[in-house]
Amino acid sequence: MNQASSNSNNNGAPSGGSGNAAGGAGSSPTFSPLYQQIKALITQSLQSGEWKPGELIPSEVELAGRFKVSQGTVRKAIDELAAENLVMRRQGKGTFVSTHHEARAHFRFLRLVPDEGVPHHPDNKLIEVKRMRAPAEVARLLDLKSGDAVVYIKRVMSFEGEPTILEEIWLPGLLFKGLTAERLIEYRGPMYGLFESEFGTRMIRATEKIRAIAADSTAAEFLHVKEGSPLLCAERVSFTYGDKAVELRRGLYLTAHHHYQNELS
Amino acid sequence: MNQASSNSNNNGAPSGGSGNAAGGAGSSPTFSPLYQQIKALITQSLQSGEWKPGELIPSEVELAGRFKVSQGTVRKAIDELAAENLVMRRQGKGTFVSTHHEARAHFRFLRLVPDEGVPHHPDNKLIEVKRMRAPAEVARLLDLKSGDAVVYIKRVMSFEGEPTILEEIWLPGLLFKGLTAERLIEYRGPMYGLFESEFGTRMIRATEKIRAIAADSTAAEFLHVKEGSPLLCAERVSFTYGDKAVELRRGLYLTAHHHYQNELS
DNA sequence: GAGTGGTCTAGACCACTAA
DNA sequence: TAGTGGTCTAGACCACTCA
Numbered sequence: 001m002n003q004a005s006s007n008s009n010n011n012g013a014p015s016g017g018s019g020n021a022a023g024g025a026g027s028s029p030t031f032s033p034l035y036q037q038i039k040a041l042i043t044q045s046l047q048s049g050e051w052k053p054g055e056l057i058p059s060e061v062e063l064a065g066r067f068k069v070s071q072g073t074v075r076k077a078i079d080e081l082a083a084e085n086l087v088m089r090r091q092g093k094g095t096f097v098s099t100h101h102e103a104r105a106h107f108r109f110l111r112l113v114p115d116e117g118v119p120h121h122p123d124n125k126l127i128e129v130k131r132m133r134a135p136a137e138v139a140r141l142l143d144l145k146s147g148d149a150v151v152y153i154k155r156v157m158s159f160e161g162e163p164t165i166l167e168e169i170w171l172p173g174l175l176f177k178g179l180t181a182e183r184l185i186e187y188r189g190p191m192y193g194l195f196e197s198e199f200g201t202r203m204i205r206a207t208e209k210i211r212a213i214a215a216d217s218t219a220a221e222f223l224h225v226k227e228g229s230p231l232l233c234a235e236r237v238s239f240t241y242g243d244k245a246v247e248l249r250r251g252l253y254l255t256a257h258h259h260y261q262n263e264l265s
Numbered sequence: 266m267n268q269a270s271s272n273s274n275n276n277g278a279p280s281g282g283s284g285n286a287a288g289g290a291g292s293s294p295t296f297s298p299l300y301q302q303i304k305a306l307i308t309q310s311l312q313s314g315e316w317k318p319g320e321l322i323p324s325e326v327e328l329a330g331r332f333k334v335s336q337g338t339v340r341k342a343i344d345e346l347a348a349e350n351l352v353m354r355r356q357g358k359g360t361f362v363s364t365h366h367e368a369r370a371h372f373r374f375l376r377l378v379p380d381e382g383v384p385h386h387p388d389n390k391l392i393e394v395k396r397m398r399a400p401a402e403v404a405r406l407l408d409l410k411s412g413d414a415v416v417y418i419k420r421v422m423s424f425e426g427e428p429t430i431l432e433e434i435w436l437p438g439l440l441f442k443g444l445t446a447e448r449l450i451e452y453r454g455p456m457y458g459l460f461e462s463e464f465g466t467r468m469i470r471a472t473e474k475i476r477a478i479a480a481d482s483t484a485a486e487f488l489h490v491k492e493g494s495p496l497l498c499a500e501r502v503s504f505t506y507g508d509k510a511v512e513l514r515r516g517l518y519l520t521a522h523h524h525y526q527n528e529l530s
Numbered sequence: 531g532a533g534t535g536g537t538c539t540a541g542a543c544c545a546c547t548a549a
Numbered sequence: 550t551a552g553t554g555g556t557c558t559a560g561a562c563c564a565c566t567c568a
Contacts, residue, residue, distance in 0.1 A: 033557090034556075059533075059535080061533090069557080070557065071559090072558065073556085073557060075535085075536090076557090078535095085530065091535045091565050092533085092534055092564070093534065093535080094534055204530075205529060206529040206530075207528055208526075208528075210475065210520075212477035212495035212498075214494075230477035236529070255477050255478075261473075261474060262475060263472055264374050264501070265350065265471075298536075299538070324552075324554080335538065335539045335540070337539065340554085340555090343554095354553095354554065355547090355554075356546050356547080356553070356554045357554065358547060358554080359547095359552090
């Protein structure tokens with residue numbers, strides 16, 4: 001990978017990662033800057049578990065030596081990984097693999113905050129946990145075949161004793177083999193922390209589609225509102241490394257004393 | 266600002282920008298890296314109108330010469346400005362001041378997209394435009410005094426002929442002196458483009474609070490739904506340079522065939 | 531004091547754009 | 550062909566953490 005001397009083309013061995021061969025005849029040979037290749041290599045090590053969530057990864061100097069590039073190139077690769085929340089840098093200490101086991105990470109995906117006062121952690125109450133065959137819609141969103149096994153979870157989350165969120169979750173059965181109600185109950189802390197530690201699946205990013213709907217009888221019962229009351233419906237698909245969908249979540253939010261907080265930038 | 270020779274402290278003339286003097290006794294002298302100072306200087310030129318939206322700003326080499334720093338330092342400053350959408354870089358051409366007069370910018374703030382098919386531009390119908398005294402709540406959010414003049418706009422936006430958004434907008438009267446219904450009607454294109462071109466106020470970022478509410482009689486009439494139907498309510502505060510609030514917007518979205526699209530990352 | 535990430539520089543070459 | 554942003558390198562010093 002020595003840039004200055006041995007070539008005038010930085011594609012000695014392309015990383016071959018995410019294909020961007022858009023367009024027609026494949027005569028364009030998939031360029032990518034060196035630092036993107038380094039970034040892909042580091043991401044592979046993260047995905048393979050060579051460095052686990054919460055751990056320290058090798059220093060920039062060490063990685064530069066390993067990959068035979070300059071420290072600046074490694075730095076740029078890590079800069080992007082930090083911007084994507086895959087790692088966290090701490091001056092004087094090193095670079096750490098991000099983890100969902102942090103107070104900070106708690107509200108990265110849960111965007112519902114109280115209208116007044118500071119956010120509190122919700123209490124969870126499991127309603128149902130079972131394994132089932134994926135309905136067509138769930139299978140489509142999780143990139144499974146219709147009828148594949150999925151884990152289904154239904155729960156209510158309360159803030160300060162007030163039931164506020166009714167949530168249904170679907171997970172690919174293959175990835176979450178040993179997931180049972182007991183595991184979910186005994187585990188203290190955020191669900192994504194459990195997924196990360198016990199099942200080796202780390203949620204990286206997600207997309208949400210948000211609508212206003214009327215409460216049906218089930219929602220009305222669990223959230224202590226009248227049938228037909230307006231509820232915010234957030235349908236989330238979460239992705240792990242390689243943009244692979246690994247969770248579907250449908251949350252009904254009671255927004256009488258809370259709101260969904262969003263930043264547009 | 267010569268770093269290597271003349272000092273061991275990069276704070277010869279601190280930019281004095283955003284104060285981060287957290288904590289107690291003020292013995293810590295407001296550090297900031299050189300590239301942050303450069304970034305502040307460039308931002309000032311953007312804000313003052315030295316370079317107008319859509320225009321080319323000086324090249325990195327030229328700015329480096331002007332500020333007596335290396336090109337790399339200017340690059341890092343511009344990198345951050347590009348990440349914040351204040352400027353756009355184009356290889357081979359230069360760096361341009363961002364503008365709301367682009368198809369791309371259209372959906373940066375309007376996050377409502379159809380459940381099926383590609384997003385279309387909405388049609389606008391003005392319901393009301395007037396000048397009034399700011400209610401307490403509006404004044405608080407816009408950082409005005411209660412009773413200060415504001416411009417009030419009410420409109421309905423339709424997708425493919427279907428009324429979908431009922432929107433109320435409050436703007437500081439001082440900033441938008443000549444804003445009338447006629448100006449709004451005759452102007453083709455996004456409202457933020459008008460604000461930028463005619464009033465010199467560029468929206469940089471915004472925060473939104475989203476809730477589900479029941480349609481009142483007014484909303485029901487304009488959106489052709491029954492009273493009590495669930496609607497998504499998005500309350501937006503938009504900011505210009507220096508994190509100054511310059512717009513309050515309250516939109517009621519009919520989410521029968523559209524949804525609010527969000528990315529969590 | 532050793533090691534880490536953070537900043538800054540200077541210079542080289544590349545890819546892209548437009549005259 | 551000249552000018553722009555994009556990539557890469559090598560080396561220096563700084564701020565921070567911890568033994």
